[in-house]
Amino acid sequence: MFRVVEAPIAVSELLAAVSRPGAGAVALFLGTVRDESAGRRVERILYEAHAPMARAVLERIGREIESRWPGARAAIVHRVGTLALGEASVAVAVSSPHRAEAFEACRHAIERVKADAPIWKKEYGPDGEEWVEPTART
Amino acid sequence: MFRVVEAPIAVSELLAAVSRPGAGAVALFLGTVRDESAGRRVERILYEAHAPMARAVLERIGREIESRWPGARAAIVHRVGTLALGEASVAVAVSSPHRAEAFEACRHAIERVKADAPIWKKEYGPDGEEWVEPTART
């Protein structure tokens, strides 16, 4: 499951998508809208995507995960539109026979999403609005 | 939320328990029943706990996580009873301002659960049943 969606992300769908009898571990990551960014208050965030390419990039990342960690199965969903505090912008789920690989692969996938998915965010707060550019901060 | 439960684990409850406005990341880990263990086929697993102590140990691990990773919030639930293939035996959720800490703390928590929670599993398969002792294999 590799999707760019407008509705809230359904975590249970990702978990179901990676479920398999040989998996003993599932690692799930959610990126959520927080109330602060680089010292500024944030009230909501708009996510915009080059949707068809973004979907293809998410799928490519998933296939990469599955070939690099044998037995792993991945699902990645990114949401677009205006998100309130606490809402999830991105979800990555990876199942694997053992837990070390599930964690590593999930971590790798979210780093790849951040680096290469054509998706942008604009933060809105009391001080105005701003398109965000990536920084070195994790 | 730190619990030993008999009913299926409700992931959404753990996610809700760690949700907070300052969190930009949530890492969730699920341990699931897989169809193979040390080369033997597995059909189901019985989990047994020293429940009151297990609950206290889960809570202690959670507090430890929250003090070691400032801003982190943890939830840990372990299920007991007979579980079918694919069902989750344990769930750990950790929210944190940033993702690196969420992953690290979640990983740390599940290692601690495995080491110290007074919970045991008995695997059932075509070759019989066996209480499992831990090995070095992750």
Add this chain to the structure above:
Amino acid sequence: MRVRVLFFAAMRERIGRESETVDVPAGATVAHLLTALAHAHPAVRPLLDRSRVALGDEFVPPDARLSEGGEAAVIPPVSGGTP
């Protein structure tokens, strides 16, 4: 003095009960209790040797003192969590 001992998992199955009451000398430690259990149940001695003991919610060392009417849990190697 009398101490209630709780058994779990493989230990519970091999001993055939979930708990029993053990008589130990006043001032006895966890180490004393384990010795008494090994004598009473020689078949589980190897498993006892790999077990920890908890008083209440805490693992305790072998020199921890037991108390009259207290409860001690024998904790064989744990295997919760995940593969």
Add this chain to the structure above:
Amino acid sequence: MRVRVLFFAAMRERIGRESETVDVPAGATVAHLLTALAHAHPAVRPLLDRSRVALGDEFVPPDARLSEGGEAAVIPPVSGGTP
């Protein structure tokens, strides 16, 4: 030849539209296109300098060739995912 160019996010807002059609010489590359865009929209030049270009679903290098009637997406620094 004519190439359709897609703009997103800050680039889209500053240029004021989601796409435009650009005339480039036959056999032009992505580098040619970026030069043409920089001339047409000098205000976004710094942002263009930090942007990548995608043809279809793939990022391509500056020497990739454009094709008549094709579509090229200007991808400013991405910030999806998470804080």
